[in-house]
Amino acid sequence: MRIDVVTIFPELIENYTSASILKKAQEKNLVKIKVHNLRWFTLDRHQTVDDYPFGGGPGMVLKPEPIYRAVNFIKSYTRSVPRIILPSPQGKIFHQKKAQELAREKHLLFICGRYQGIDERVLDLLQCEEISIGDYVLSGGELPTLVIIEAVVRLIPGVLGDSESIEYDSFTEGLLGPPQFTRPRVFQNLSVPQVLLSGNHQLIAKWRYEKALEKTKKVRPELLNLVKKEKE
Numbered sequence: 529m530r531i532d533v534v535t536i537f538p539e540l541i542e543n544y545t546s547a548s549i550l551k552k553a554q555e556k557n558l559v560k561i562k563v564h565n566l567r568w569f570t571l572d573r574h575q576t577v578d579d580y581p582f583g584g585g586p587g588m589v590l591k592p593e594p595i596y597r598a599v600n601f602i603k604s605y606t607r608s609v610p611r612i613i614l615p616s617p618q619g620k621i622f623h624q625k626k627a628q629e630l631a632r633e634k635h636l637l638f639i640c641g642r643y644q645g646i647d648e649r650v651l652d653l654l655q656c657e658e659i660s661i662g663d664y665v666l667s668g669g670e671l672p673t674l675v676i677i678e679a680v681v682r683l684i685p686g687v688l689g690d691s692e693s694i695e696y697d698s699f700t701e702g703l704l705g706p707p708q709f710t711r712p713r714v715f716q717n718l719s720v721p722q723v724l725l726s727g728n729h730q731l732i733a734k735w736r737y738e739k740a741l742e743k744t745k746k747v748r749p750e751l752l753n754l755v756k757k758e759k760e
């Protein structure tokens with residue numbers, strides 16, 4: 529997979545993607561992440577990327593031309609038609625199913641918004657898909673972009689060393705994940721559930737499923753309706 533990110537803060541993306549899982553995924557050539565400074569695509573001396581909003585109001589808006597130029601440059605340079613994603617509080621909420629869908633793409637391109645957002649015309653012209661990471665407002669699209677990239681890349685086969693670890697992740701089966709324990713067996717007088725020490729894989733799987741169900745019922749009951757609907 530190839531991932532391009534257009535931002536006015538390239539260092540934010542570069543720092544996070546150069547460590548841990550994302551670093552390893554790039555070293556294994558399972559993903560290529562390229563960051564582009566939006567200011568490279570300006571034509572004026574001051575490298576202006578924003579301007580006042582038409583109609584008045586507070587704040588600034590990202591101008592359409594540099595973004596349009598950046599995307600066209602990436603398209604022609606990579607000779608590919610990327611799926612263009614604009615993290616935005618106005619998008620549909622991101623979830624694991626969307627991560628699974630994006631993990632099947634060959635090329636993703638993220639445009640990081642700032643200030644009051646991006647000139648609406650660029651969204652239409654470039655056919656961007658707006659994705660929100662939750663009902664709250666951040667100052668820029670960099671964190672949402674990183675959230676989406678990490679959720680997607682860890683699903684690419686071969687990225688995680690132990691592929692089993694996806695199996696027990698929350699949402700993989702539509703439920704929250706089961707509780708996990710490690711050594712020591714007793715900590716502060718609290719023992720690890722006996723079943724996990726039994727070596728009986730069937731019993732362990734049953735226990736994990738029941739615990740996942742119990743937690744989902746308690747904390748996110750609406751997820752159970754989704755699972756039900758999908759099975760119907």
Ligand code: SAM
Pocket residue numbers: 614615616617618639640641642643644645646659660661662663664665666667668669670672
């Ligand atoms: N005025 C915009 C609005 O009300 O929808 C908010 C702009 S926000 C301050 C600046 C940028 O941060 C957005 O363009 C978007 O890229 C990003 N952003 C902020 N909150 C987000 C969220 N919950 N999900 C995804 N992106 C978000």
